Amino acid sequence: MEITILIFLFGGLFLGWSLGANDAANVFGTAVGTRMVSFTSAAIICSVFVILGAIISGAGTTETLGKLGAINALPGAFAACVAAGISVYLMTKVGLPVSTTQAIVGAIVGWNLYTGSSTNLQVLITILGTWILCPIIAGVIAMGLFTFTKRVILNRKLHILRLDAYTRTALLLAGAFGAYSLGANNIANVMGVFVPISPFTDVTIGNLFVFSSKEQLFLLGGLAIAVGVFTYSKRVMFTVGNDLLKMTPVAAFIVVISHSIVLFLFASQGISAFLQSINLPSIPLVPVSSSQAVVGGVIGIGLLKGGKEVQWSIAGRISLGWMTLPIIAALISLIVLFILENIFNLTVSF
Amino acid sequence: MFGLKSASLFGDTKKLEREIDEFVDIVSEVGLVFKSIVPTYLNHSANGKFEEMVEKVKEMESKADKITKDVEHTLYEETLIPDARSDVLRLLEHIDELIGMYQGNCYHFSIQKPNFPKEFHEDLIELTETVVNCVESLCLTVRSFFRDIKSVRDNAHKVTFYEKESDIKFSALARRIFDSELPLDQKMHLRYFVEKIDRICDQAEDIADEVQIYAIKRSV
Numbered sequence: 095m096e097i098t099i100l101i102f103l104f105g106g107l108f109l110g111w112s113l114g115a116n117d118a119a120n121v122f123g124t125a126v127g128t129r130m131v132s133f134t135s136a137a138i139i140c141s142v143f144v145i146l147g148a149i150i151s152g153a154g155t156t157e158t159l160g161k162l163g164a165i166n167a168l169p170g171a172f173a174a175c176v177a178a179g180i181s182v183y184l185m186t187k188v189g190l191p192v193s194t195t196q197a198i199v200g201a202i203v204g205w206n207l208y209t210g211s212s213t214n215l216q217v218l219i220t221i222l223g224t225w226i227l228c229p230i231i232a233g234v235i236a237m238g239l240f241t242f243t244k245r246v247i248l249n250r251k252l253h254i255l256r257l258d259a260y261t262r263t264a265l266l267l268a269g270a271f272g273a274y275s276l277g278a279n280n281i282a283n284v285m286g287v288f289v290p291i292s293p294f295t296d297v298t299i300g301n302l303f304v305f306s307s308k309e310q311l312f313l314l315g316g317l318a319i320a321v322g323v324f325t326y327s328k329r330v331m332f333t334v335g336n337d338l339l340k341m342t343p344v345a346a347f348i349v350v351i352s353h354s355i356v357l358f359l360f361a362s363q364g365i366s367a368f369l370q371s372i373n374l375p376s377i378p379l380v381p382v383s384s385s386q387a388v389v390g391g392v393i394g395i396g397l398l399k400g401g402k403e404v405q406w407s408i409a410g411r412i413s414l415g416w417m418t419l420p421i422i423a424a425l426i427s428l429i430v431l432f433i434l435e436n437i438f439n440l441t442v443s444f
Numbered sequence: 445m446f447g448l449k450s451a452s453l454f455g456d457t458k459k460l461e462r463e464i465d466e467f468v469d470i471v472s473e474v475g476l477v478f479k480s481i482v483p484t485y486l487n488h489s490a491n492g493k494f495e496e497m498v499e500k501v502k503e504m505e506s507k508a509d510k511i512t513k514d515v516e517h518t519l520y521e522e523t524l525i526p527d528a529r530s531d532v533l534r535l536l537e538h539i540d541e542l543i544g545m546y547q548g549n550c551y552h553f554s555i556q557k558p559n560f561p562k563e564f565h566e567d568l569i570e571l572t573e574t575v576v577n578c579v580e581s582l583c584l585t586v587r588s589f590f591r592d593i594k595s596v597r598d599n600a601h602k603v604t605f606y607e608k609e610s611d612i613k614f615s616a617l618a619r620r621i622f623d624s625e626l627p628l629d630q631k632m633h634l635r636y637f638v639e640k641i642d643r644i645c646d647q648a649e650d651i652a653d654e655v656q657i658y659a660i661k662r663s664v
Contacts, residue, residue: 252591
């Protein structure tokens with residue numbers, strides 16, 4: 095493999111690192127923030143399941159991103175990833191929980207604008223629509239699950255210590271599910287743009303198992319996410335766990351499971367195919383924002399409690415961040431593409 | 445790795461549940477012994493049986509102390525119930541103080557040997573029974589805090605009821621003591637004992653109030 099290809103791939107790995115530092119914190123943030131799960135346990139489980147989710151179920155959302163804008167040159171993909179990574183990093187610096195999803199979509203649209211490629215408006219509208227739906231669905235799921243769980247807990251008269259043990263176990267399981275869903279749903283953000291121009295070739299292991307070039311890319315992306323989790327997500331986890339709403343461990347579990355269900359719904363090819371088979375509208379396989387899902391879940395529980403405890407000013411700032419992030423990513427993408435093409439004489443599209 | 449940790453988590457949980465139950469049982473048992481100690485003292489004036497009962501209270505108090513330390517150690521070591529840990533430990537410490545108050549009363553009877561004339565016996569025994577009932581209600585409040593949060597308020601209300609009863613009985617008895625023909629030093633000595641018994645109720649009520657706040661904080 096050429097060294098330049100590796101350098102370009104680093105763009106995706108940088109974005110993967112951002113995803114690990116930021117989005118992965120959403121999965122275990124509430125559990126670690128409430129000190130129910132140690133950071134080390136969270137980081138190990140998160141890393142393993144993100145990688146598994148990416149390799150096993152990451153294909154669906156990748157196809158959708160490909161339809162939005164098929165970046166056909168490695169320098170172009172590199173520019174999109176670097177633009178997305180920088181914009182996420184900037185928003186993280188301001189302290190806003192944003193997602194690589196919004197950033198990469200903005201960056202791809204930036205590439206389309208720069209290269210004069212057409213943006214598939216239908217796909218763009220579908221993606222933007224899910225961004226509005228995602229926090230709402232997460233909030234509604236959280237409200238329903240919270241009401242149900244609260245009733246069960248009160249009726250079962252569990253000892254405070256037994257409840258604590260069950261909640262810890264539930265948080266670990268929900269976190270593992272969440273990490274798997276995150277890997278499945280968001281690997282497209284990290285490696286999706288490299289799929290059409292993958293530098294890897296399929297590897298057959300003992301005539302039994304084919305490790306495709308796409309899966310190799312996803313494994314690499316998954317590892318980058320894991321590095322992000324271990325190196326930078328601790329602080330973000332505590333922020334997610336405590337800032338928006340002071341949560342009990344049970345509420346923390348509800349937030350994680352609601353977030354995970356939403357991410358899984360928007361990544362599962364199986365569920366989508368099943369709905370189609372019974373003539374129901376299928377769920378679009380779109381990379382949704384894990385931050386939006388978590389914030390939606392937290393606000394859902396806050397509303398159930400009367401809404402007074404929710405820090406609405408912080409919620410407002412977060413929403414503003416969601417709206418500006420794709421625009422910032424698109425602008426940075428334009429700048430990076432310009433630099434690559436005009437200063438380094440690289441071909442950013444064919 | 446996580447399986448083993450989880451197995452030890454559930455093991456520790458069961459052990460702690462047992463210890464906390466045992467701790468509350470001790471409070472209840474000390475109360476029952478105390479209820480018998482006062483009539484025993486009044487009827488046989490510091491005889492062998494009375495001292496035997498005081499010794500029993502002392503043993504139970506030491507056992508409660510050991511449980512408090514064990515629970516504290518495990519809660520911090522295993523980082524269990526992080527959101528309610530400090531509340532639970534404070535609660536156990538305050539209940540431990542309550543057991544200490546029972547024990548203190550027993551020692552004071554044993555050492556100072558107050559001379560209660562027969563006319564006050566019935567009132568003193570009634571006051572003691574009310575105090576023990578108050579602590580019994582507190583035990584129910586504490587148990588409900590751990591298992592059935594919805595019942596905390598009802599049980600705490602009973603504690604308040606007995607505390608008021610105790611205040612009324614204390615005032616009436618103190619008044620009767622001071623209205624009597626006894627010498628002033630004896631009146632003050634008897635009042636000291638009556639007041640110390642009544643204070644157990646005040647402590648129980650404070651703890652019940654505390655538990656109600658913890659219950660609100662604990663709401664899911």
